[in-house]
Amino acid sequence: MEEAVLVADSELQQPRRRPVRTVLRAWLLRCPRCGQGKLFSGLFRMRSACESCQLSFEREPGFYLGAIYFNYGLTSIIATMGFMVLRFGWRMDAQQALAITVAFAVLFPILYFRHARSLWLGFDQLIDPQ
Ligand SMILES: [Zn+2]
Numbered sequence: 449m450e451e452a453v454l455v456a457d458s459e460l461q462q463p464r465r466r467p468v469r470t471v472l473r474a475w476l477l478r479c480p481r482c483g484q485g486k487l488f489s490g491l492f493r494m495r496s497a498c499e500s501c502q503l504s505f506e507r508e509p510g511f512y513l514g515a516i517y518f519n520y521g522l523t524s525i526i527a528t529m530g531f532m533v534l535r536f537g538w539r540m541d542a543q544q545a546l547a548i549t550v551a552f553a554v555l556f557p558i559l560y561f562r563h564a565r566s567l568w569l570g571f572d573q574l575i576d577p578q
Pocket residue numbers: 479480481482483484485498499500501502503
């Protein structure tokens with residue numbers, strides 16, 4: 449009985465996790481904790497910390513390796529599905545479909561880079577709030 453009370457007290461001290469809000473903030477490239485500070489100061493330059501709540505965006509070395517998985521995974525899924533639609537849905541020539549797919553697979557990860565990092569940081573904040 450007393451253990452249950454202790455568990456409840458420790459849960460109250462944890463910040464509430466809100467996945468939809470976290471994903472929305474990540475999509476808007478905002479700080480996952482406060483939603484105010486911008487994550488990037490340039491096209492690919494990430495700020496070291498939130499200008500509003502001071503949450504550090506610089507984590508341990510290799511932290512953003514997980515963002516590569518987000519980026520690679522989404523690129524692979526869309527490229528595969530896209531090729532299938534172009535080739536078998538629209539009956540496009542195989543070489544044309546492949547050329548479009550390869551162009552997509554080169555450009556999309558560059559365009560998605562910031563959002564992949566932002567989503568990864570938001571995911572981390574959701575799992576381990578700081
Ligand atoms: Zn913040």
